[in-house]
Amino acid sequence: MAGWDEGLREVVVTASAAASDSTRWRDVLVVLARRFGATAAALHTPGASSPERSLFAEVGLSNDSLATYAAHWASHDPWFASADARHITERTGLCFVGRELCDWAELDRLPFYNEFAEPAGVRGLTSLVLDDGVRPGASPLAILSLYRAPGLDEFSFADRDTLRSVHAPLQLALHAHWAFDRTRRDRLMAVDALAATPKPLYVLAADARVLHANPQGAALLSRHGWIETRGDRAVRLGGSGPQAFFAAVRCAAAGEVQVLPVWMPACAEAPACIAVARLVPLGEDNACRLAWPHARVLLMIDVADADRQQRHLSAIAERYRLTPAEARLLALLADGASPAEISAQLEVSLHTVRAHLRHLFDKTGARRQSDLVRLFLAGTEVARPWQ
Incomplete structure (x- = not known):
């Protein structure tokens, strides 16, 4: 930016902001018009293949001038027709003034000037081909034009050369604009796809940050008690410990599918239940990676219905030869209840609860209540009902 005046520096700074905020392109035009003494300015993408690939911004033109131009006058524009015939629009970075393409005498005779340009306050012109549109995915053909009203001096060749000097940063901002736009559209598509899935889904970064959750x-x-978060980071899933959860996220981010049986404790909103958490790696070409660049893992939660939960508990009871009372005690322990709370809930003495607890220790080989909870979560073939 050495040798640039303050006006040109302001153009570059404003264009940088427009890269991520399309509403700021009008601000770019305001700054350019002020720097070059233009009475109007426009940025447009003639011949864009779809509305998503169109960019229109203007300042100083009469109402709907760009829309009217695009709908009717674009095909009659002598400046653009001449530039196109000379293949100027196929060469990114070329800049020209109006009289290089169409002399005054010819312009005065054309309906384009008399019926559109002059009423719109346009006579003097200098245009810059921001991008020729030939690189797939980079940008469509984009033209930046500055105008002066009838009665004012034409833009000079010095103005043309100065405008050309800011082509590189303007084109960089334009390419960033389309990159951000693609990311936004990819994200909207990904959000819609995830929202259409009836199961709880979470897009996670490699460090377990929750980048997105469907409804x-x-x-x-x-x-x-279902998913514990600290800030934007998931740290615990149901009754599983944070170490097990983080290990599963790391393995999934490294490319290994992880399946975790999880006991979801009861809460005010829902009873206790069994769930299976699947952590699936996201490949580089996955839509979630395009929408959220830091996405690495898709966490899916499949909540078992009452019948599946009963089959799970029955499988554990059958393996360890538990009585119905012992199996019920095991389920309540996994739900986070203490022996005293279980005593009150089942309306039995604390002595009876402790007796059942001793039997559970003897039959399962567990030494602590936490071991019983882990046994309940692991079970025997716990994941089979969901396979």
């Missing part, structure tokens, strides 16, 4: 997943985030 069903967002509902679980608000339920106590």
Whole structure:
């Protein structure tokens, strides 16, 4: 930027902001018009293949001038026709003034000037080909034009050369604009696809940050005991410990599918239940990676219905030869209840609860209540009902 005046520096700074905020392109035009003494300015993408690939911004033109131009006058524009015939629009970075393409005498005779340009306050012109549109995915053909009203001096060749000097930063901002736009559209598509899935889904970074949750997943985030977060990072899933959860996320981010049986404790919003958490790696070409560049893992939660939960508990009871009372005690322990709370809930003495607890220790080989909870989560073939 050495040798540039303050006006040109302001152009570059404003263009940088427009890269991520399309509403700021009009600000770019305001700064350019002020720097070059233009009474109007426009940025447009003639011949864009779709509305998503169109960019229109203007300042100083009469109402709907760009829309009217695009709908009717673009095909009659002598400046653009001459530039196109000379293949100027096929060469990124070329800049020209109006009289290089169409002399005054010819312009005065054309309906384009008399019926559109002059009423719109346009006579003097200098245009810059920001991008020729030939690189797939980079940018469509984009033209930046500055105008002066009838009665004012034409733009000079010095103006043309100065405008050309800011082509590189303007083109960089334009390419960034389309990159951000693609990311935004990819994200909207990914969000819609995830929202259409009836199961809770979470897009996770490699460090377990929650980048997105579909509506069903967002509902679980608000339920106590289901998914614990600290800031934007998931740290615990149901009754599983944080170490096990983080290890599963790391393995999934490294490319290994992880399946975790999870006991979801009861809360005010829902009873206790069994769930299976699947952590699936996201490949580089996955839509979630395009929408959220830091995405590495898709976490899916499959909540078992009452019949599946009963089959799970029955499988554990059959393996360890548990009585119905012992199996019930095991389920309540996994739900986070203490022996005293179980005593009150089942309306039996604390002595009876402790007796059942001793039997559980003897039959399963567990030494602590936490071991019983882990046994309940692991079970025997716990994941089979969901396979």
